[in-house]
Amino acid sequence: MRHAARSDPANRGARSDPAGDGTEPGRGARPGRGTGFRVAYGAAGLGGFLIVLEAAVRSGLVDARFLPPASEILRALAAELATAELWAALAETLWGWALGLAIAFCAAVAAGMLIGVVPGLRAATHSTIEFLRPIPSVALIPLATLLFGASLGSTLLLVVYASFWQVLIQVLYGVADVDAVAHDTARSYGLSAWSRIRHLVWPTALPYVMTGLRLAAAVAFILAITAELVIGSPGLGRSIQAAQSGGAVTTMYALVVLAGLVGVAVNAGVRAVERRVLAWHPSIRGEAPV
Amino acid sequence: MRKVYEDRGVEALREVTFEVDAGELVCVVGPSGCGKTTLLRCVAGLLPPTAGSVRVGGVPVTGPPPRMAVVFQEYGRSLFPWMTVRQNVELPLKEKKVPAGRRNELVAGALAAVGLADVADAHPWQLSGGMQQRVAIARAVAYEPQVLLMDEPFAAVDAQTRADLEDLILALWRDLGVTTLFVTHDIDEAVYLGQRVIVLSGSPTVVMEDLKIDLPPERDQLTTRSLPRFADLRGRLYAQIQRARGDR
Numbered sequence A: 001m002r003h004a005a006r007s008d009p010a011n012r013g014a015r016s017d018p019a020g021d022g023t024e025p026g027r028g029a030r031p032g033r034g035t036g037f038r039v040a041y042g043a044a045g046l047g048g049f050l051i052v053l054e055a056a057v058r059s060g061l062v063d064a065r066f067l068p069p070a071s072e073i074l075r076a077l078a079a080e081l082a083t084a085e086l087w088a089a090l091a092e093t094l095w096g097w098a099l100g101l102a103i104a105f106c107a108a109v110a111a112g113m114l115i116g117v118v119p120g121l122r123a124a125t126h127s128t129i130e131f132l133r134p135i136p137s138v139a140l141i142p143l144a145t146l147l148f149g150a151s152l153g154s155t156l157l158l159v160v161y162a163s164f165w166q167v168l169i170q171v172l173y174g175v176a177d178v179d180a181v182a183h184d185t186a187r188s189y190g191l192s193a194w195s196r197i198r199h200l201v202w203p204t205a206l207p208y209v210m211t212g213l214r215l216a217a218a219v220a221f222i223l224a225i226t227a228e229l230v231i232g233s234p235g236l237g238r239s240i241q242a243a244q245s246g247g248a249v250t251t252m253y254a255l256v257v258l259a260g261l262v263g264v265a266v267n268a269g270v271r272a273v274e275r276r277v278l279a280w281h282p283s284i285r286g287e288a289p290v
Numbered sequence B: 001m002r003k004v005y006e007d008r009g010v011e012a013l014r015e016v017t018f019e020v021d022a023g024e025l026v027c028v029v030g031p032s033g034c035g036k037t038t039l040l041r042c043v044a045g046l047l048p049p050t051a052g053s054v055r056v057g058g059v060p061v062t063g064p065p066p067r068m069a070v071v072f073q074e075y076g077r078s079l080f081p082w083m084t085v086r087q088n089v090e091l092p093l094k095e096k097k098v099p100a101g102r103r104n105e106l107v108a109g110a111l112a113a114v115g116l117a118d119v120a121d122a123h124p125w126q127l128s129g130g131m132q133q134r135v136a137i138a139r140a141v142a143y144e145p146q147v148l149l150m151d152e153p154f155a156a157v158d159a160q161t162r163a164d165l166e167d168l169i170l171a172l173w174r175d176l177g178v179t180t181l182f183v184t185h186d187i188d189e190a191v192y193l194g195q196r197v198i199v200l201s202g203s204p205t206v207v208m209e210d211l212k213i214d215l216p217p218e219r220d221q222l223t224t225r226s227l228p229r230f231a232d233l234r235g236r237l238y239a240q241i242q243r244a245r246g247d248r
């Protein structure tokens, strides 16, 4: 009961949507709604979508020059997956994504904890944050080109800028959510400032941090692809651009599909981390026995 | 001492003065909202009094004094859900730099004393309210405090658990000789537990009565509560509290 009022960040509310995603734990055991069922439904949905797509093209409803049939896209994807270039491009993209995300995450957590814990700093930085945060990362493309040209540096600049704010804002919410009674408890048992950060502030903020990480991971992936597409830094985005300008429409679609699949994998990966780290949290834990 | 919450201009305590001897168990009763929690937080050094002072062992309190443990009314919120029961009890000892061997002893001893040895590795949210409250008590006991403050610790547990916990507190107090300030709104509980009962008035809050409980030191739920003297004291306090309410 207390958790509803206390440590359930509002932005986690969406997770209680039972059909929202197939990963919510503690519900898998419910008869008729098991993980297996949801995976099956998901696969059936995707299959149906592909069939509709295929039919639309084959029946001439859509021009095959602009949208090849799904079967051909999948065949092109298989062919691409057999080339070393594709794997190199994929590795570039993932490297830019992971490195940028890691830099942004560490910087934002450090900055957020500092701003949240040091009295007065929150008020002092508020206006600056509110000014910088809404600047769209893509508006920095000219700057990135100027500074780094078509290289990893450009990707990193965009990725870091976009994901930094996602994490920072969540950390700030999280740090502000420390329970008053828990705080009094920590003080009355003589916990030092550092211990309070480590054993109280950080765990309280962790659900928010994880939400921030999940949002940032998605945004970082978008920005990594964007940088490669627009600036031409090496990676999957540049390959898509190259396929398009070379008239290889089917290959272009295959790469887009691949980008989508990687995005799904990224999201699933972060959720898995989240579930491990937040096993104690009301949004993750099942109803407890004993 | 006196306490005014400046931000809302609420005068929580008008003029409250009393002493507690070392090793004594004193109960504080008063109508709800009269400032019992405020009083306890001032004594615990979590809140500065507006006027007057709090002294523990002759030393003025400016922050949380060492060797003082507090059991909060909102026990659920005072346990850390990301830690197991054992970790919750152990954390203050780690902070005190108690060596690992002694620490394990204290944690095991405290959990056994409250009857929770077998759920040491559970998380607080896996336990019932009464069990959570016992974890909070175990944490206070393991800390080996000289002074123990308790804020309506049994307000939210069922009658049977409550009787058990009352006897637990009496046993711990007798065994450890810890100076205890026990806040409650339940007159029976105050008379049953206390060596003295301090009655606070309704707002503006002052000490209305400081009553010595001259019941035999060995207390028992059945016999003590059926003593004529128990009924006497209880009736007297009850009348006081009624007056405290009426004054408001």
Ligand SMILES: Nc1ncnc2c1ncn2[C@@H]1O[C@H](COP(=O)(O)OP(=O)(O)O)[C@@H](O)[C@H]1O
Pocket: B005, B008, B010, B011, B012, B030, B031, B032, B033, B034, B035, B036, B037, B038, B039
């Ligand atoms: N943090 C606070 N800020 C302002 N007013 C408070 C605060 N805490 C308690 N009060 C007020 O002080 C009075 C006493 O509260 P409290 O000490 O909680 O009473 P009790 O524990 O006896 O029920 C109440 O009127 C309450 O509204």
Ligand SMILES: [Mg+2]
Pocket: B036, B037, B038, B073, B151, B152
């Ligand atoms: Mg209270």
